[in-house]
Amino acid sequence: MPLAPHHIVIDTHDLPALARFWAAVLRWRILSEREREVVIGPDENAPVGICFMPVTDRKTGKxxxxxxxTTTAEDRxxxxxRVLALGARRVDVGQRGDESWTVLADPEGNEFCVVRPKRTLIG
Known part of the structure; x- marks a missing residue:
């Protein structure tokens, strides 16, 4: 069997807070919560989830x-x-201003993008 993604792991200074932020952003659930990790996902059978692991140092750099x-063009x-109201903020990582994405950062400064929807191919 070939390798497949299992979890995306995000180091975090505030384990429960960042896990709950991302669960709210993605409208996912907390699947497991332990002292040293929290896993979120759409459900227990999802092929990939996000695992949050504690670190003592704060994020530095990009x-x-x-x-x-992504989402639909109408909902973007x-x-x-909604994500900004949850605690994200807009960040500048060198954008020119004509990009098809918006760069945001979570409460601990981890950048992510909200990109335009994929075009549906006809044919």
Missing amino acids: NRLHLDL EDEIA
Whole structure:
């Protein structure tokens, strides 16, 4: 059997708070919560979840890896507003201003993008 993604792991200074933020952003659930890890996902049978692991140091510098999130074109601005209300903030990582994505950061400064929806291919 080939390798397959299991979890995306995010180091966090405030384990429960960041896990709950991302669960709210993605409208996922807390699947397991232990002293040293919290796992979120859409359900227990999902092929991939996000695992939060505690660290003592705070994030410094730009992420080397980030999530790109999308929604429908009609919902995009409302979803950005909802995520900002949950505690995200807009960040500048060198955008020119004509990008098809919006760069945000979670409460601990981890960058992620809300990108335009994929075009449906006809044919």
